Amino acid sequence: MFRRFGIVFPVAVFALVAIIGVAVGGKLLAPGSSAFGAVQAIEMVPGSRTMAALESERQQLIAMTTAARTLTVVAKPKLASPAEIAQANPDSGGTGNGGGGVIYVTSTPPDPGSAQSIAYNMMGGFGFDPVTFFGCLKDIWNRESGWRYDAENPSGAYGIPQALPGSKMASAGADWQTDPATQIKWGLGYIKAIYGDPCKAWAFEEANGYY
Numbered sequence: 001m002f003r004r005f006g007i008v009f010p011v012a013v014f015a016l017v018a019i020i021g022v023a024v025g026g027k028l029l030a031p032g033s034s035a036f037g038a039v040q041a042i043e044m045v046p047g048s049r050t051m052a053a054l055e056s057e058r059q060q061l062i063a064m065t066t067a068a069r070t071l072t073v074v075a076k077p078k079l080a081s082p083a084e085i086a087q088a089n090p091d092s093g094g095t096g097n098g099g100g101g102v103i104y105v106t107s108t109p110p111d112p113g114s115a116q117s118i119a120y121n122m123m124g125g126f127g128f129d130p131v132t133f134f135g136c137l138k139d140i141w142n143r144e145s146g147w148r149y150d151a152e153n154p155s156g157a158y159g160i161p162q163a164l165p166g167s168k169m170a171s172a173g174a175d176w177q178t179d180p181a182t183q184i185k186w187g188l189g190y191i192k193a194i195y196g197d198p199c200k201a202w203a204f205e206e207a208n209g210y211y
Contacts, residue, residue, distance in 0.1 A: 104132065104133075104135065104136065104199050105135030105136045105138070105139050105199070105202065106135050107134050107135030107138050109130075109134075110134075110138075114147075115147045115149065115160060115180040115184065116138060116147060118180055118181050118184055119134070119137060119141075119184045119187075119188070120134050122181070122184055122185065122188060123137070123188065123198075126188045126189065126191075126192050127192070128188070128192075128197055128198060132199075133197055133198045133199055134198075136197075136198040136199035136201070136202035137188075137191075137198040137201075137202075139202055139205075140191075140198065140201055140202050140205050140211060141160055141161065141187070143205065144157075144160075144161065144162040144205075144211075145159065145160050145161070145162050147160055148160065149178065149179070149180045149183055150177075150178075152166075158177075159176070159177075159183040159187075160180060160183045160184060160187060161183055161184070161186060161187025161190060163183075163186060163187070163190070168186070169182060169183055169186040171186065172185045172186035172189070173185070173186075191211075194211075195211070
């Protein structure tokens, strides 16, 4: 009997062992198993495809970081200098040239309906480009009167432009005591006649405390 099955029996045993080995191997190498982790670790060794992919990603990150560090920080935008505006627009109507110690002051258009708005819109009639000169005018009358039509000084100066005496402004209108427009009209005429433009008047104000 054994002689008859002498070849068949060892073959059957070998097949059974092979089946069991495949099953056990599949279990051990399943994702998440320690053996599977070992296989992954093997793939991480230098020269493997996985390691090459990781090295490529690392080089890309290094390049991106280097590029980020070389970015230029853009400064906060700011208004152009009125002197630059005057130079770029020689026919704008402004008379200042930025020389002789004159300091130009940047400013934005004032709120509509305010005394400052009246002055801003009136400046062109006196040959003053408001884009160039309003900032200087604003600073003069901020200091002198705070742009109040009824501002009064013990010296006798009165109104937005602080005319001395206030009655001088009657040449611009009988309502000089109460109308900001009348006071501003007189003040702009005074600045043009005495200083040439508001920025020259502001330079004198800065140096002497009055204009």
